[in-house]
Amino acid sequence: MEYVIATTVSTDEIHLADGTVFGNQPGSAGFYALAGVRMFTDKVAVCGGIGPEYLPRHEKWYKDNGVSTEGLVLRSDISPTIVIHYYPDGSRTDEPNIGLKEFRALDPSPDEVFRCCDQNTKGVYVFKDVERDYLDALIGGKLRFGYKLMWEISEDACRPENIDVIEAYLKDIDVFSINRHEACLLYGTTNEEEAQRRLLAASPNWVFFRRGSEGAHMLAGGRIYQCPSISGIQVVDTTGGGNSSSGAVLYACCEGYEPQMAGCMGSAAAAEIIAQFGTPPLFTKEMTERAFARAKASCKEEV
Numbered sequence: 138m139e140y141v142i143a144t145t146v147s148t149d150e151i152h153l154a155d156g157t158v159f160g161n162q163p164g165s166a167g168f169y170a171l172a173g174v175r176m177f178t179d180k181v182a183v184c185g186g187i188g189p190e191y192l193p194r195h196e197k198w199y200k201d202n203g204v205s206t207e208g209l210v211l212r213s214d215i216s217p218t219i220v221i222h223y224y225p226d227g228s229r230t231d232e233p234n235i236g237l238k239e240f241r242a243l244d245p246s247p248d249e250v251f252r253c254c255d256q257n258t259k260g261v262y263v264f265k266d267v268e269r270d271y272l273d274a275l276i277g278g279k280l281r282f283g284y285k286l287m288w289e290i291s292e293d294a295c296r297p298e299n300i301d302v303i304e305a306y307l308k309d310i311d312v313f314s315i316n317r318h319e320a321c322l323l324y325g326t327t328n329e330e331e332a333q334r335r336l337l338a339a340s341p342n343w344v345f346f347r348r349g350s351e352g353a354h355m356l357a358g359g360r361i362y363q364c365p366s367i368s369g370i371q372v373v374d375t376t377g378g379g380n381s382s383s384g385a386v387l388y389a390c391c392e393g394y395e396p397q398m399a400g401c402m403g404s405a406a407a408a409e410i411i412a413q414f415g416t417p418p419l420f421t422k423e424m425t426e427r428a429f430a431r432a433k434a435s436c437k438e439e440v
Contacts, residue, residue, distance in 0.1 A: 169377030173384025184208025186243030188216030364400025
């Protein structure tokens, strides 16, 4: 498969601040990253552990969108469900029905990831904390299969005591995805520019620095590229916007796009994802064309 998403998957139940509830939505950070890749290609597969209810709930989405489920492995008696509450002040809470340790136990093993890979694999995405054996294995897989690797870091790993380890990995990570809140936590600062400057100095490759509603910056080649959010769109549900932009950026990197266009493709993918509750039920050619057009239109000079 050309693109492989190594992730846990779940079912989301979304509670909006006005009391509206949307249940039975396929979700997880990695699933939204998959949606970001799927915005531009159907040559993508997801691999990870699932519970018995997952495919009966969501298999239709995969079939309708041409996404392979061969990498999903039955590994738990419980299918993770995450209750997401949005509040009037814009904050949110996530309440999983299983613990973080149990949830992460559903991550695919490196061998399970590699079973989805072949010599045609261009990119692998992983959402992970600092699990060194796991990251080392996927970096080793780059030599075996020739893919590019994106690491989207989890917030709980963004602590100052992890700076040296994380920065050491950046030489082997083709695209590192982090949002500004996580970057500030990592460097123990409230100054976004300082955190960004330190990442730029630490990574010889790409850093996708996500900035929420303000879009993103792409840090690459010693330069900072402005990748604005898409204007004039209706925002319905912001769940997964950042993750979907990460997936789109991995695709763009592997397909040879320049850093700024890649970041703008991330913003354009996110614009499609947040335009409805959950992921689109059906990805269409028109949606892809619109995302490309929006990305081209939003490309600006670097900051």
